[in-house]
Structure formats: structure tokens, C-alpha cells
Amino acid sequence: MQRILSAQLSAHVGEPVRIAGWVHRRRLLKSVAFLIVRDAAGLAQVVVTDPAVRAHLAALTEETVVEVTGTAVANATAPAGVEVTAPVVRPLGPPAAPPPFDLYRPELTASLPTQLDHAPVALRHPTRSAALRVSAAAVAGFRAALDARDFVEIHTPKVVASSTESGANVFALDWFDRPAYLAQSPQFYKQLMVGVFERVYEVGPVFRAEPHDTVRHLAQYTSLDAELGFVTDHRDVMAVLRHTLAGMLDAVRERAGGALATLGVSVPDVPAEIPAVHFTEALKIAGAPADEPDLAPAHERALGEWARREHGCEFLFVTGYPMAKRPFYTHPDPARPAYSNGFDLLFRGLELVTGGQRLHRHADYLAALAARGEPVEPYAGYVDAFRHGMPPHGGFAIGLERFVARLLTLPNIRQATPFPRDLHRLTP
Amino acid sequence: MQRILSAQLSAHVGEPVRIAGWVHRRRLLKSVAFLIVRDAAGLAQVVVTDPAVRAHLAALTEETVVEVTGTAVANATAPAGVEVTAPVVRPLGPPAAPPPFDLYRPELTASLPTQLDHAPVALRHPTRSAALRVSAAAVAGFRAALDARDFVEIHTPKVVASSTESGANVFALDWFDRPAYLAQSPQFYKQLMVGVFERVYEVGPVFRAEPHDTVRHLAQYTSLDAELGFVTDHRDVMAVLRHTLAGMLDAVRERAGGALATLGVSVPDVPAEIPAVHFTEALKIAGAPADEPDLAPAHERALGEWARREHGCEFLFVTGYPMAKRPFYTHPDPARPAYSNGFDLLFRGLELVTGGQRLHRHADYLAALAARGEPVEPYAGYVDAFRHGMPPHGGFAIGLERFVARLLTLPNIRQATPFPRDLHRLTP
Incomplete structure (x- = not known):
């Protein structure tokens, strides 16, 4: 039988x-x-x-x-x-040793550190496994949405010769007696692969040697990266992000309905057009001084309230962040070069996704690095490729665990991953 | 327009x-x-x-x-x-600098090292990008086949406190002033997650500090891992592998037909039942001495010939490898404990997939480590979980680049990945 x-x-x-x-x-x-x-x-x-x-x-x-x-x-x-x-x-096996906490109660009463110490057992609790089912569904939706738009999946190196995003917060390792680093993002590689496939995505681990012990940071997380060529500007990227986000939430509803019910969570709808405000406008809405170079968490919360009130929407794009606060590969707004063609997507007043248009001309890369006083040499293999013809392009990156934690309102990002890695935790 | x-x-x-x-x-x-x-x-x-x-x-x-x-x-x-x-x-940009080789010729004539040095441009050649399209299609098929059988996708740590497969060939790194290692496989984690979801899979990077400079080895590759619980023995795992493999090849045909045409390759059919021979029988077929503990490449080639001749099949399972040559977590054959419930899948006379039934009783893990003279302590977080009830289970791992290289008969595994990492290569 x-x-x-x-x-x-x-x-x-x-x-x-x-x-x-x-x-x-x-x-x-x-x-x-x-x-x-x-x-x-x-x-x-x-x-x-x-x-x-x-x-x-x-x-x-x-x-x-x-x-x-x-x-x-x-x-x-x-x-x-x-x-x-x-x-x-x-x-089907010997009698089990009793777990250090009761798995049959509706809630796991053990502290989170105790749960994490005993993750293989704690994850069996329906509330813990439900979050991971939602995570799997969200990733499936990410891929399906991009597959439908002719993106090609890639797998890029996680060990690199120089740090990708910034010199700090990088894990060093010994690569056959040469210094190497864990990749902080697939940013450079996904841009280079736009030259091959025009549209690419990657789902993979990234590593940040975050010295902060917070409920929002992990030292390894899963990054959902997409990049596309032949864009007019960042608005084409935002349109693909909207489509992708809608696909992710549809997949969560369809593939993880039981998990949502277990957690008592319902998933928001993504409107056909997500409202967008320029950074300068966002500062006014948040009541911040006009010379602020970035949005503080309180500003983001105020913007989230505003989007809900004015647009009945849990999502809000903020565009045109000042160039000074964006990475060197960010494309400026041609009309206002102090501002970028970079954007953030806020969800319930919290930053969920970062993206934007990138530079695509070799000379612009050289100028951008020079303006920041950075040498070209560590970026040579990346920057050099732009000599050989790259289309206008842009993309975005979604932190999977942060996405799941915010969607499910989990108090700690460590509840959105089976075996978290952080400042203190390297096991199990 | x-x-x-x-x-x-x-x-x-x-x-x-x-x-x-x-x-x-x-x-x-x-x-x-x-x-x-x-x-x-x-x-x-x-x-x-x-x-x-x-x-x-x-x-x-x-x-x-x-x-x-x-x-x-x-x-x-x-x-x-x-x-x-x-x-x-x-x-749409400035005139491109000429690439170091002609991309418009039917074949890339540059040597492979030159191509790899200039990967962002070389990958634009239709023959190079075609292999990566096949790779993306194969992964999509892997996931679809397992999704259809209620497997749940997981993402596990790539940095671990102790090496997973063996003490050698491991990359060491500094994790907030603690020694750590790049994961050689998600083996332990996927087994632990069988306790949560019964059936899991992971697509992710693994790292082997291979000191060999061969056409078959990469220091980072993409591992397609699956693991399932409540099996009778390894034959249930082999059935899922057959189903998965068929799904991968179907997806390659459906999603990468143009790439196959570019490469002039046709994809083999997977028979409803892949022939299987026991290791002891395989030695006889290959004409090897009965006391050989493993199959040499020449033996595998002979078996590939035999499978084609006797069964008209490009695939062949070899089961019951001697325990001495399999990892400590391998389940023995209860009827012949010197032999394992582990198997390899040969494709055209080359090993393509390794898998098997694993131990599921805590006492068996302690005995297996003791028998090999290995301490339990480095494996404590893994082995300990087996005290809390684990079903009989097993799984398999497919090296994506090796799979693609063999399917497309690429002479070097480096042609199956965009930016290879090996003994000498850490850029681009």
C-alpha cells in the first residue's frame, strides 16, 4: 500500500x-x-x-x-x-530524544537564540517552516516573472579578487595563496552579462561582513538580482520590478496559501502602477530639510504613511536619490546631474528594493571613479568591458530574507532563513 | 515605435x-x-x-x-x-573598441585562456552563450521536476565552522576573527531539512580547493542538490533522479532549442527505466579484478559501451559501491554491509551524478565516525539532530557545469560557466 x-x-x-x-x-x-x-x-x-x-x-x-x-x-x-x-x-527509527522545546504547542516559546541553536528541530514547528515555504514561493515567483520576460538565469563567482561594493564589510580568504574576497553582490557580473543576454537574473548568496548585531542584518543573505539592457532610463527598470514583485506575491498566494494561513498573514496587492515621488519631493512630504542627502528611517515611515493615505498603496517608489549617496556605477539624471536615475522601493515605510540605471559608457566609469578618488585598477576587468559596447541598462536587487521578514512582519530577519549567519553565529 | x-x-x-x-x-x-x-x-x-x-x-x-x-x-x-x-x-553609445578576437566568425578562434581573460566579450559569441542558455534551461527543468513532486527549495549557509566532506580541499576564511570554511556541499543541511519538509532541493555554489588543473575541475561550481525522506532505500532516490533528469533534458529541448541548434547537439532520451548493475557485476562487465574498491575511468567507459550495446541506453546506474569508498553518512546495504546503498549514474561512460541512501539513526552516525577514527565534535550540530527523529532518506547531487559539458561534449568544463574559478583564475 x-x-x-x-x-x-x-x-x-x-x-x-x-x-x-x-x-x-x-x-x-x-x-x-x-x-x-x-x-x-x-x-x-x-x-x-x-x-x-x-x-x-x-x-x-x-x-x-x-x-x-x-x-x-x-x-x-x-x-x-x-x-x-x-x-x-x-x-521507522529509534525513539527520539525529546526536543529542548515543545513542537506541538501553537507557538514556539523558546527564545530565538535557543531556537537558532537548535534550528534543525525548531524549524519543524509549523510557524517556522511556514516562513521558509513563503520564501521558496517568492523565489519561484521571481524567476517565473522574469522567465516570462525573456531573462536568462546566470550563476556568477562568489569569490572575487577585489571587493565589489565598497572596501569595508568584506570577508577575506586565502585562494591558493592569493588574497580574495567573498562577493558582496553580483552587481558587476550581472551588468557584464547584459552584454551577452540583454536580460539576466541571479538568485544566490551574497556576503557582508556587517559588524552590526541587529534584527535587520545577516552576514550571508540570498540576493535576487535582475539587470536589463536597452532601457530608456530607470523607469523601464521600475516597470520590470513592479511586474516581478506582482509575480512574487501571486506565487506566494498560490504556492504558499497554507503557510500564509498558518501565520495569519495576507499578502498585499501590487497596483498596476506603483506611485513614485522624486527624492526632493519625498523630503518635503517627510518634513525633512531640503539639503538632506538621504532618507532616514523616520522619513521612510512618514512616506509609507503618506502613500497609504494619498494613494491607498503599501508600496512607494522614491526616485532621483542624490548621486553622492549612490554607488559609482549609478547613472545620473541627465537633466539634473546632482541627482541619480537610482530609486528605492519602499514597502510599508521600509526600504525593500534598491535599483536604478547604471553607467554604460567607458569614459563615464573612468570619470566616476576619478571623481571619487578611487583607482581604476581594482575594477579593471569590469570597467574595461565597457569599452566593447554596452547598451543603456539598469537593474535591481531584492534581499530575499528582508523581503520575507517584511511581508510576514517577522520581528527578526533570522526567522526568514533556516541557518542564519551573523557576527556571532557560524553554527549550526 | x-x-x-x-x-x-x-x-x-x-x-x-x-x-x-x-x-x-x-x-x-x-x-x-x-x-x-x-x-x-x-x-x-x-x-x-x-x-x-x-x-x-x-x-x-x-x-x-x-x-x-x-x-x-x-x-x-x-x-x-x-x-x-x-x-x-x-x-546608443560611443564606438566600441574592437574585441581581441572576431565575434562574427562561426567559431571563436582565440585560445580558451584568451577567451576566459576576455570573458565579457567572448561570451557574446553564439557558441559560448548557447552553452549558458542550455545551463539555464537545465536548472529550470531540475526545479520544475522537483516542484512537481512537492520538493521545497532551500538556501543554506555557504560558510561553515567545519568542513563538510573531508578535511582536504577546503578554503579557509576569517569570519569575524574566527576560523571558518567555504561549504564544499550542502549535504548536511539538506539532510537536516528533510526533517522539516521531507523533500528539499537547493541550487547553489559549492567550493572545492582542488589543487588540480584539469579540464574537469572547477574551484567553484553550481551544485544541484536534492534530498528526500521516507524512502525504502536508494532505489526510491534513483527513481526521483530519473524523473528529474528527464525533466532537465525536456526543459533543455523546450527552452534552449535554438542553442542546441547553434551547437549542433541533440539531447538523448531518458528511458522509462534506466538500467542498473551492482558494483560487483560492473567490475565483471568492465573486466576488472573482483577486489577493486572503485571504478577507474577506463572501467566507466567500458560500462558506457556495455550499456549502449546491451540496453541501447546512454545512461547506466551502478549501485552498491563498497562502503570503504563512500562518505561516512552513507547507508550500508543491510544484506551485504560491506557494500553501500550508494549509486553513481554514468552518462556515456562518465560519472554524472552521485547519490544514495544516508544513515538516519543517531547511533549509526556515532559508529560510522568511530569506525573511521574521526571525532564527533566537528560534526556535532549535524549528528546531534539525528537524535530527534529522522526518517530513512537519501538524495543526490548533480554538478551543473559538468552536466552541461558532458551533454554538449564541451572539451573543457570552463566553457560551461561564464566566469570560471580555478587554481589560477580569480578574474574577471
Whole structure:
């Protein structure tokens, strides 16, 4: 008899069934005992009346892996309207050691550090695994949206000869006796690959040696990167980002509906056009001085409130950030060169995505580095490629864990990844 | 007027069109000039008769990015049966510096090291980009096949506190003043996540400090990993691998048909059942001594010949490799404990995939490490999780670049990745 999942039981009422999973909970009452089995699809209730089976059940610890054969019987009072009766329970391994916290309670009561120390077990809790299911669905949506627009997936080096984004916050390593660094982003590579495929994306790890111990930073995170050529300016990039974001949220609804229900979260709609304000306008809306070079968190919150109030929208583009605060490869606004063709996307008053148009002329790269007093040499392999014809292009990067944490309003970004890496944590 | 791609021209015959791309080649004949424009979809022929446009064209170097407006006209002698006439040609950037090799010739004649030194330009050649399109399609097929069987995608740490596969060939780095290593595989993490989702996969970079400079080794490659729980033994894993492989090859056919045509390669069919021989039988077939502990390349080639001859099949499973040659987490064959429930999949006489059933009982892990004289401590966070109930499980890993290289019969694995990393190469 083929094993079925808990969610399939209702289609087999009246039939013999075989299920398998973890002992989620046992309840030994006077005349009857209940065994709750947890599998990939959820929970199944098994009813035990036979004294021998009951005695066997009493010896099974929580998290022991078992196989149960019995009969599927409709019971309106059972959790999913169906339960397994007259069971034979067979352990598929030795009795499990009890986890350091109860997995069967609705919430994990252990502190987050304790959960992270015991991640392989903590992640079995439905609230923890639900966040990771949402994450997987979001990535699937990211890819599907870009595949539909003829983007090509790439895989680029994670070890580089010089740091990509800035000299600080970089992990150094020994590469066959040569100094090397973990890539802080695939920025340069995705731009170069625009010269090959016009439109590319990458889903991969990036590394930031963040010396901050905050609820928003990880030292390794998953970056969802896209880059496209033959744009007029940053607005073409924003249009693709809107499409991608809508695809991600659609995929979360479609592929992770159960996880959303477990977490009691509903996913916002992405409007056909996301409202956009220029940076100078954003400062006014936020009540900030006109000479502020960047938006502080309080400004972003004020802008989030404004977008909800004025546009009924949880998303807001801020365009035209000052060049001084953007990376050297950022394309300026031709009409106002102190401002960039770079943008941020705010979600509920928090920065969610950064993107923009990039420089595409070799001479502009040389000028941009010179203006910042930076040598060309560390960037030579990158900058040199722009001598050989690159179209106007731009792109964006979404931090997957930050996206999931904000979507699900998780208090700590470490709840959006199975095995976080940070200033203190290198295990498990 | 919206830009269209070269491949869309035939749907716009008689209409004004706008195309854009790179100057692939110019041919200035006596009475007429031809401009070949390369874009993401292929090549387009532009016919120039106007002397002023011709003079303009003469000044454009190869690889300059241009936009062309004109009229699409059917012409049976033009490459795709259509060409653009009466064009206006507008450069979208400065004239490109000539690449160090001709991109318009059917084959790249530069040596592979030269190509790799100039990868951003070399990858623009249709033969080089075709391999990367096949790679992207194969990964999409891997995911789709596993998504269809309820696998969940995961993203796991690439920096670890102790080496995963073996103490050798590991890159060391400094993690906030603590020693750390680049992950050689997601093996331990994917096993732990079987405890959460039952079935998981990961597509991500792995790192091997291979001191060998060969055509088969990369120091960073993309590993396609899958792991599933509640298996009877390794044969359940082999069935999922067959399904996955078929999905990968279907996706290559469907999504990268043009790339296959460019390379003149056809993709083999995966039979409904891939033939399988036990290791002891494989030695006999290969004419090797019965006490050989592993298969040498010559043995694998002989087995490939045999599979083709006896089964008309390019694929062959070899099962039951001796335990002595498999990693410590390998599950033995209960009937013959000197042999494992591990397998290799050979493709055209070369090892393509390694997989098997893993140990799932905590006591078995302790015994396996003790038998090899290895301490438990470096593996503590991994081994300890097996105390808390893990189902019988197994999985496999496919090296993406090796897969693509073998499928396309590329002479060097470096042709299956955009920016290879090896003993000598850390740029571009």
C-alpha cells in the first residue's frame, strides 16, 4: 500500500491507508488514545482503542518517526474531518530524544537564540517552516516573472579578487595563496552579462561582513538580482520590478496559501502602477530639510504613511536619490546631474528594493571613479568591458530574507532563513 | 515605435520597425552595404543604399550598440527571410573598441585562456552563450521536476565552522576573527531539512580547493542538490533522479532549442527505466579484478559501451559501491554491509551524478565516525539532530557545469560557466 500524506486522507474515507511522519503529540485518555502524526502536508489524527497498541504508543516519544496503517474514517470533530482508526503503528527509527522545546504547542516559546541553536528541530514547528515555504514561493515567483520576460538565469563567482561594493564589510580568504574576497553582490557580473543576454537574473548568496548585531542584518543573505539592457532610463527598470514583485506575491498566494494561513498573514496587492515621488519631493512630504542627502528611517515611515493615505498603496517608489549617496556605477539624471536615475522601493515605510540605471559608457566609469578618488585598477576587468559596447541598462536587487521578514512582519530577519549567519553565529 | 527583437521581424513584413543590438558585422559592397545587428534573439540583416547612411556605417566599429529604424521587407535570400531596408542607424553609445578576437566568425578562434581573460566579450559569441542558455534551461527543468513532486527549495549557509566532506580541499576564511570554511556541499543541511519538509532541493555554489588543473575541475561550481525522506532505500532516490533528469533534458529541448541548434547537439532520451548493475557485476562487465574498491575511468567507459550495446541506453546506474569508498553518512546495504546503498549514474561512460541512501539513526552516525577514527565534535550540530527523529532518506547531487559539458561534449568544463574559478583564475 502506497503511503499518502495527511492532506490526502479525506479522499480515502472508508479505505485502508498508510501514513508516515513524526509523532507530533500523544494524548492518552481513559478509554481512548490519540496520536497526532505530523508530515510534510500537516497533521493527521490517529485513534487508538486497542490496549496493546495503546501500550506501544505510550512508549513512543514525541518526534519519533512512525508509519501508521489503518482505516480512514470521516469524523466531523476530527481536525480535518477525517481520522485513522484501528491503526498499526510501526516506528521507522529509534525513539527520539525529546526536543529542548515543545513542537506541538501553537507557538514556539523558546527564545530565538535557543531556537537558532537548535534550528534543525525548531524549524519543524509549523510557524517556522511556514516562513521558509513563503520564501521558496517568492523565489519561484521571481524567476517565473522574469522567465516570462525573456531573462536568462546566470550563476556568477562568489569569490572575487577585489571587493565589489565598497572596501569595508568584506570577508577575506586565502585562494591558493592569493588574497580574495567573498562577493558582496553580483552587481558587476550581472551588468557584464547584459552584454551577452540583454536580460539576466541571479538568485544566490551574497556576503557582508556587517559588524552590526541587529534584527535587520545577516552576514550571508540570498540576493535576487535582475539587470536589463536597452532601457530608456530607470523607469523601464521600475516597470520590470513592479511586474516581478506582482509575480512574487501571486506565487506566494498560490504556492504558499497554507503557510500564509498558518501565520495569519495576507499578502498585499501590487497596483498596476506603483506611485513614485522624486527624492526632493519625498523630503518635503517627510518634513525633512531640503539639503538632506538621504532618507532616514523616520522619513521612510512618514512616506509609507503618506502613500497609504494619498494613494491607498503599501508600496512607494522614491526616485532621483542624490548621486553622492549612490554607488559609482549609478547613472545620473541627465537633466539634473546632482541627482541619480537610482530609486528605492519602499514597502510599508521600509526600504525593500534598491535599483536604478547604471553607467554604460567607458569614459563615464573612468570619470566616476576619478571623481571619487578611487583607482581604476581594482575594477579593471569590469570597467574595461565597457569599452566593447554596452547598451543603456539598469537593474535591481531584492534581499530575499528582508523581503520575507517584511511581508510576514517577522520581528527578526533570522526567522526568514533556516541557518542564519551573523557576527556571532557560524553554527549550526 | 516599440523595439522588436530580430526573431520578430518576420511577423512585421511591410511595416516600419525598430530594432537594436550590437554591430555584429558590416559588409560594404560596391552598390550596397549590409549591417548585421546582433540582439538577444539572434541576427538581423539591414540593407543600406543611401550614401549618407553608408558613410555613417563605415565609421561604426564592430560591437558598437546601435538602434535601427526602417522597414521590414521579405527577402528569401536574407538570413531569416526578412531584412530591414531604408534604415536610420543611431548609435546608443560611443564606438566600441574592437574585441581581441572576431565575434562574427562561426567559431571563436582565440585560445580558451584568451577567451576566459576576455570573458565579457567572448561570451557574446553564439557558441559560448548557447552553452549558458542550455545551463539555464537545465536548472529550470531540475526545479520544475522537483516542484512537481512537492520538493521545497532551500538556501543554506555557504560558510561553515567545519568542513563538510573531508578535511582536504577546503578554503579557509576569517569570519569575524574566527576560523571558518567555504561549504564544499550542502549535504548536511539538506539532510537536516528533510526533517522539516521531507523533500528539499537547493541550487547553489559549492567550493572545492582542488589543487588540480584539469579540464574537469572547477574551484567553484553550481551544485544541484536534492534530498528526500521516507524512502525504502536508494532505489526510491534513483527513481526521483530519473524523473528529474528527464525533466532537465525536456526543459533543455523546450527552452534552449535554438542553442542546441547553434551547437549542433541533440539531447538523448531518458528511458522509462534506466538500467542498473551492482558494483560487483560492473567490475565483471568492465573486466576488472573482483577486489577493486572503485571504478577507474577506463572501467566507466567500458560500462558506457556495455550499456549502449546491451540496453541501447546512454545512461547506466551502478549501485552498491563498497562502503570503504563512500562518505561516512552513507547507508550500508543491510544484506551485504560491506557494500553501500550508494549509486553513481554514468552518462556515456562518465560519472554524472552521485547519490544514495544516508544513515538516519543517531547511533549509526556515532559508529560510522568511530569506525573511521574521526571525532564527533566537528560534526556535532549535524549528528546531534539525528537524535530527534529522522526518517530513512537519501538524495543526490548533480554538478551543473559538468552536466552541461558532458551533454554538449564541451572539451573543457570552463566553457560551461561564464566566469570560471580555478587554481589560477580569480578574474574577471
